[in-house]
Amino acid sequence: MGTALIYDEEMTKYKLLWVDPACKIEVPERLTVSHGALVRNGLTDRCICLPVREAVDAEILLVHSEEYLEAVKQTPHMTLEDLKEFTLQYGDVYFHPNIYHCAKLAVGSALQLVDSVLMGKVKNGMALVRPPGHHSMRSAANGFCVFNNVAIAAQYAKQKYGVKRILIVDWDIHHGQGVQYCFEDDPSVLYFSWHRYEHQKFWPNLKDSDYDIVGKGEGAGFNINVPWNKVGMENSDYLSVFCHVLLPIAYEFCPDLVLVCAGFDSAIGDLEGEMCATPDIFAHLTYLLMNLAEGKLCAVLEGGYNLTSLAQSVCQTVQTLLGDPLPPLTNLTGPCRSTLESLQCVRAAHRQHWSCLRHAVDLPTFEISTIRIKSSGEENKDEAEVWEEQKSPEEKIWPEPPKRVSPRVCSAVVLPDGVVCPDACERLSSSEDLGPHLLTLKKDFLKDADDSAVTALSRVFSLIDKMKNNEIRNGLALVGDAAMTMTCVVQHVAAEVDSRVFLVCVGNGNIPGHIIEDGKTLVVQISGEDTEEQGSKYYVPVCLKKGCTDTSGFAQAMFSLLLPLGYQHNPSLVLLVRMPGSGVCDIMWQQLTALLQSFAQGHTLVLLQEDDKACVGPTASILLGNPAPPLGQLPASLKEDAEAVERLRSRLQADWNLLLATGESTK
Numbered sequence: 001m002g003t004a005l006i007y008d009e010e011m012t013k014y015k016l017l018w019v020d021p022a023c024k025i026e027v028p029e030r031l032t033v034s035h036g037a038l039v040r041n042g043l044t045d046r047c048i049c050l051p052v053r054e055a056v057d058a059e060i061l062l063v064h065s066e067e068y069l070e071a072v073k074q075t076p077h078m079t080l081e082d083l084k085e086f087t088l089q090y091g092d093v094y095f096h097p098n099i100y101h102c103a104k105l106a107v108g109s110a111l112q113l114v115d116s117v118l119m120g121k122v123k124n125g126m127a128l129v130r131p132p133g134h135h136s137m138r139s140a141a142n143g144f145c146v147f148n149n150v151a152i153a154a155q156y157a158k159q160k161y162g163v164k165r166i167l168i169v170d171w172d173i174h175h176g177q178g179v180q181y182c183f184e185d186d187p188s189v190l191y192f193s194w195h196r197y198e199h200q201k202f203w204p205n206l207k208d209s210d211y212d213i214v215g216k217g218e219g220a221g222f223n224i225n226v227p228w229n230k231v232g233m234e235n236s237d238y239l240s241v242f243c244h245v246l247l248p249i250a251y252e253f254c255p256d257l258v259l260v261c262a263g264f265d266s267a268i269g270d271l272e273g274e275m276c277a278t279p280d281i282f283a284h285l286t287y288l289l290m291n292l293a294e295g296k297l298c299a300v301l302e303g304g305y306n307l308t309s310l311a312q313s314v315c316q317t318v319q320t321l322l323g324d325p326l327p328p329l330t331n332l333t334g335p336c337r338s339t340l341e342s343l344q345c346v347r348a349a350h351r352q353h354w355s356c357l358r359h360a361v362d363l364p365t366f367e368i369s370t371i372r373i374k375s376s377g378e379e380n381k382d383e384a385e386v387w388e389e390q391k392s393p394e395e396k397i398w399p400e401p402p403k404r405v406s407p408r409v410c411s412a413v414v415l416p417d418g419v420v421c422p423d424a425c426e427r428l429s430s431s432e433d434l435g436p437h438l439l440t441l442k443k444d445f446l447k448d449a450d451d452s453a454v455t456a457l458s459r460v461f462s463l464i465d466k467m468k469n470n471e472i473r474n475g476l477a478l479v480g481d482a483a484m485t486m487t488c489v490v491q492h493v494a495a496e497v498d499s500r501v502f503l504v505c506v507g508n509g510n511i512p513g514h515i516i517e518d519g520k521t522l523v524v525q526i527s528g529e530d531t532e533e534q535g536s537k538y539y540v541p542v543c544l545k546k547g548c549t550d551t552s553g554f555a556q557a558m559f560s561l562l563l564p565l566g567y568q569h570n571p572s573l574v575l576l577v578r579m580p581g582s583g584v585c586d587i588m589w590q591q592l593t594a595l596l597q598s599f600a601q602g603h604t605l606v607l608l609q610e611d612d613k614a615c616v617g618p619t620a621s622i623l624l625g626n627p628a629p630p631l632g633q634l635p636a637s638l639k640e641d642a643e644a645v646e647r648l649r650s651r652l653q654a655d656w657n658l659l660l661a662t663g664e665s666t667k
């Protein structure tokens with residue numbers, strides 16, 4: 001199934017007709033440069049382009065009042081003076097004779113997108129629309145918005161398709177108060193928004209946008225506000241909020257549909273947001289949401305006023321929806337103090353509503369500052385970087401997002417004769433000769449192994465070499481001895497100069513100490529074995545009371561440990577090993593396999609032991625880019641497990657700052 005793209009140049013045919021400094025940034029070019037960039041990058045050709053349609057009254061009335069709709073209906077016939085007069089009753093928005101038509105097309109586009117996803121015609125999609133929607137309220141236009149496109153889409157999905165739970169993620173830099181008000185007492189719609197706030201000093205200056213506004217009545221807990229009280233937030237800050245707030249709660253909520261208020265004024269260069277996150281961050285934010293709701297994700301454009309970063313961010317988002325490998329995120333320094341303060345406040349405010357936060361350790365709050373947490377060796381930022389930070393936003397410069405090339409082959413497999421190769425996978429030919437290095441390895445490691453083990457290892461090494469040359473994206477091997485193969489692979493890869501391995505080992509098994517000595521391999525082992533081994537900076541033993549069968553504990557370790565560590569380690573290869581008898585359930589295994597593709601441009605090598613042959617199919621399905629099935633609504637994890645994860649975090653966060661979620665200052 002493909003990715004839908006909805007766009008029509010009719011929505012560019014309205015603009016500001018008088019002087020209004022607050023509205024002059026909302027220009028038709030926002031749509032033309034975004035669509036133009038998609039065309040130029042060959043992305044429109046790869047999408048399923050769906051036609052727009054006008055929303056009908058009944059659809060608009062799902063959210064708005066009749067008197068408001070009737071009033072907006074009069075605008076096409078108004079004179080310029082009448083339009084100005086009409087506009088005065090609302091805030092930071094303007095009307096135009098054609099804006100009612102475009103507003104109906106914007107709603108219609110969102111509904112077309114929801115239809116195509118929920119009818120299973122496409123996997124996911126994006127609607128490039130204007131006017132935006134998330135500020136408009138039941139009886140009021142606001143913040144360039146006329147009708148609330150995404151709120152209407154959510155009500156539409158519930159009414160027409162009986163969707164039970166909908167997650168709305170609003171990564172626009174402004175608070176979508178219109179969406180919040182629409183669903184604040186509705187437990188079937190979880191609304192998440194981060195937004196520039198500066199302690200209510202930033203527009204729309206609402207107390208309702210603060211972290212302690214969590215929803216009302218039945219809806220308590222289903223409204224998450226993350227205020228940015230400082231500008232200059234970076235990729236690390238955004239990822240921290242996803243890892244420590246949004247993803248744990250979203251997985252617990254287990255939505256049937258994900259809607260994104262995709263505003264890109266949260267990207268670097270935008271004068272509204274004044275943030276420093278780069279366009280490629282949206283590739284990751286999109287991907288991290290794609291394993292919810294079995295990939296049913298509809299992104300609808302909201303804001304974004306720097307035409308360069310807007311176009312790049314839109315392309316990054318659509319490329320991820322299309323399944324392209326994710327770009328590496330470099331120099332993630334960890335969240336700033338102000339972010340930690342917000343994180344801690346939001347987690348505390350929601351602790352009573354979400355069991356994933358029940359055991360969250362929250363420390364006394366502390367003064368706010370944007371002093372960046374320095375991880376070791378970051379102390380002396382060179383002059384240029386410091387100067388860079390002090391430049392004013394409009395002069396911000398940032399590198400073009402890296403090219404994201406999909407290898408010719410997605411998944412290659414090494415399987416013993418007699419094991420069927422999963423559809424769409426490529427079996428590595430068995431005619432590989434034993435390379436010279438293998439003969440030495442045979443001497444060092446495999447001296448007593450039989451020839452089939454040596455042959456299998458030689459094929460696994462050629463899998464790795466093909467990944468290194470980007471001939472294949474990922475690989476899977478079913479081997480006789482997973483632990484031994486794992487050790488040889490780490491040894492083989494670590495020998496290369498700029499290689500870094502992220503080894504994720506599921507289940508019990510001994511990790512030889514020497515593989516973590518060089519600091520190039522980071523090991524996370526999730527098992528049920530209480531290793532007295534305290535671990536080190538590069539060896540993170542997560543032992544779950546009930547072992548890997550405990551989905552909640554496993555999921556918590558995935559979000560609050562694995563993701564932050566993986567991002568900060570920024571590996572060139574992910575090695576995922578399923579030890580025999582791990583007890584991990586297939587769906588959890590698939591979710592883990594999917595999430596790990598956030599790293600190393602998707603270069604994941606999965607090692608399975610022969611008696612786990614039944615896992616080949618489900619694993620291959622994920623490696624081929626299919627979404628992982630839902631885990632179901634997650635119960636609370638065991639207190640001991642949550643405390644174990646917290647202990648690990650506090651031990652490791654001095655070295656790995658992305659683990660920070662509360663206010664500890666690093667040493």
Ligand SMILES: CC(O)(O)NCCCCNCCCN
Pocket residue numbers: 021022023092132133134135143144145172173174175203263265272302303304
């Ligand atoms: C969709 C949206 O969230 O991007 N709308 C933003 C509205 C901003 C209103 N204030 C403008 C002040 C100009 N400096």
Ligand SMILES: [Zn+2]
Pocket residue numbers: 172173174263265302303304
């Ligand atoms: Zn915005």
